[in-house]
Amino acid sequence: xxxxxxxxxxxxxxxxxxxxxxxxxxxxxxxxxxxxxxxxxxxxxxxxxxxxxxxxxxxxxxxxxxxxxxxxxxxxxxxxxxxxxxxxxxxxxxxxxxxxxxxxxxxxxxxxxxxxxxxxxxxxxxxxxxxxxxxxxxxxx
Numbered sequence: 001x002x003x004x005x006x007x008x009x010x011x012x013x014x015x016x017x018x019x020x021x022x023x024x025x026x027x028x029x030x031x032x033x034x035x036x037x038x039x040x041x042x043x044x045x046x047x048x049x050x051x052x053x054x055x056x057x058x059x060x061x062x063x064x065x066x067x068x069x070x071x072x073x074x075x076x077x078x079x080x081x082x083x084x085x086x087x088x089x090x091x092x093x094x095x096x097x098x099x100x101x102x103x104x105x106x107x108x109x110x111x112x113x114x115x116x117x118x119x120x121x122x123x124x125x126x127x128x129x130x131x132x133x134x135x136x137x138x139x140x141x
Contacts, residue, residue: 040094
């Protein structure tokens with residue numbers, strides 16, 4: 001009996017490390033995953049900034065010809081982007097950054113909603129005052 005009670009306990013504790021990943025403690029919604037991807041791609045672009053800048057400078061005032069005239073810069077930029085975009089560690093860092101700044105973003109969003117509500121109340125007050133003024137002008141005629 002004691003062996004059967006210990007086996008469920010060990011099975012109950014063994015799935016939990018598999019279930020909870022420290023780098024990703026919560027399942028993210030699609031929009032949250034999109035935010036993580038945006039942070040990830042921003043980090044990749046930052047790492048490849050010199051290559052991107054070189055290609056952009058070469059491609060200025062060119063349209064179709066940029067493909068072969070700036071081939072060397074384009075290949076260097078693509079190689080850099082592929083190297084860093086296939087790096088799982090970079091994606092994990094972006095995910096960690098997202099979790100670290102989650103509370104800050106939530107607070108900023110709440111403050112923005114408060115400002116919007118305050119402004120909405122101001123606009124409603126101004127509209128009511130304007131209506132009252134127009135009504136008084138109409139009665140005075």
